Amino acid sequence: MEDEYHFQSEWNEINVTVFPNKPPEIKEEYILLQMEEGGSCRINLTSAVWDPDEALSFRILKEVEGILISEEKPGVFSVLPERDLNGMYNITFLCEDPFSNTVFINVTLNITPIPDQPRILTVNGKRIVGGGYFNIREGETLWLNFSVDDPDLKWEGDTLTLQASWGRFRIDGLSAELSASQRDVGIHTVVFNVTDRFGLSDGVKITIEVINVNDPPILIVTGIKERINLSEPLTVHFNESYDPDGDLLMFSLRIDNGSRMAVGDHFTLRFASAGVHVLEIMAKDPYGGVSSAEYRITVVGVVEAGGADSGMNRVNRWATIAIPFIVSAVLVCLLYIFFLKRRNSYRDEE
Incomplete structure (x- = not known):
């Protein structure tokens, strides 16, 4: 008759009870025990034999490098892997009765990595501390490229999902694109979240201002005199x-x-x-x-004499040209009058 085993497995702890009805035969049993990276677990191996003379003894037959296994008391073993150890490992225990009959119990330890929260480091190469600000003109396109640190990427490869609280963005991987139109003009506060496959996320709040390019300049002139x-x-x-x-x-x-x-x-x-x-x-x-x-x-007003392009200067130039002609005309008139008088006087003498 084969040995009977009863297994009761819980998270981070497994209980194995062996019921030997006759001297046990060598038999391999594979028991799966799951735990998280950086944690510890306990394995309880107990006997159902009531006669102390037939009590079973348990010991580690095969140890695993990087995993510390110690016996707290007969049949109770604590398992402490190194902090960064993860993966699947086999631990073999030997069960022996007083007659040197043995049975092997193989425990497979599955150490799963602890999910790490992704962290948004930069947006468009700028480090984001407490939020960021970007502006864009209507009719233009704004690209936001996120760089994220996710320690879980070193395991099986994490899937990161980017989401925006404002639906005008088109998401492509870890990039967000906004093609701004007239209806987007204004200031928008957008929350971007990066979520990994474990459901852990990190978010950043960014203010986006879409500027209306049709606003005319404001002209302010000072110094005008009427x-x-x-x-x-x-x-x-x-x-x-x-x-x-x-x-x-x-x-x-x-x-x-x-x-x-x-x-x-x-x-x-x-x-x-x-x-x-x-x-x-x-x-x-x-x-x-x-x-x-x-x-x-x-x-x-009038500029001083000699001033260029003034009205008075133009009058002066015309006067300079006209005065010789006027003087000449006056002299001619005087000479004519003089000779006319002399001729008249000659006639009177005759």
Whole structure:
């Protein structure tokens, strides 16, 4: 008659009871015991023989490198694997009765790795601490590439799943793509979660701002005067102007029929003539947004002698040309009158 065995297996502990009805025959039994990496377990080997003279003895026949097995008391063994040990290992115990009859009990120890939580390290190469911020213009595409550290990848290969709390993102592996449109304009707080095959996850909160490229620049002009003297320069500043989209602005000036681009943050103008001049200042962004302001400036007064392009100078030039002709005409008239009088006097004498 064969020996009878009774097994009661629980997590991290197994109880094996041997019922020898006759001197045991050599027999192999494989018992599976599961435990987690870094833990310990207990194996209880007990005898159902009531006669102490027939009590069975138990000992380790085959030890495993990296696993410490010690007998706490007869038939009770504690198993302590090294912390980073995992996989399946066989431990063989020898059961012997007082008559030197033996039976082998083989225990297969399955050490499963402890699941490690994945960690999001960077997004687009930038380390994320307490959240991140990215902006995009409508009509453009934003790619977010996540780098994740998952210690479980060294075992059987972990499957990581990326999810976004805002459904406008298209997920591809550990990358998220947003093709921003007009309806996405605004500020969005998106939570991205990376989950492994054990259900463990790590998340990061990212603020996404979608900018409306159609917002025109805000033009602010200072230094404008409605009335100035002809000899007075006019300096116009626009350094307080800004663009709601954060774009760089270009400024240009149009006066009467001419125009020029600004260099720096101001214009300095000198008017060539008195009168009313129309001044138009424009601010442009790279996407075609334009804001402009028009001013009418009255220029009065006379410049000092010698001033270029003045009305008085033009009068002086005409006077310089006309005076010799006028003097010559007067002299001719005087000579004519003189000779006319002399002729009349000769007639009177005759």
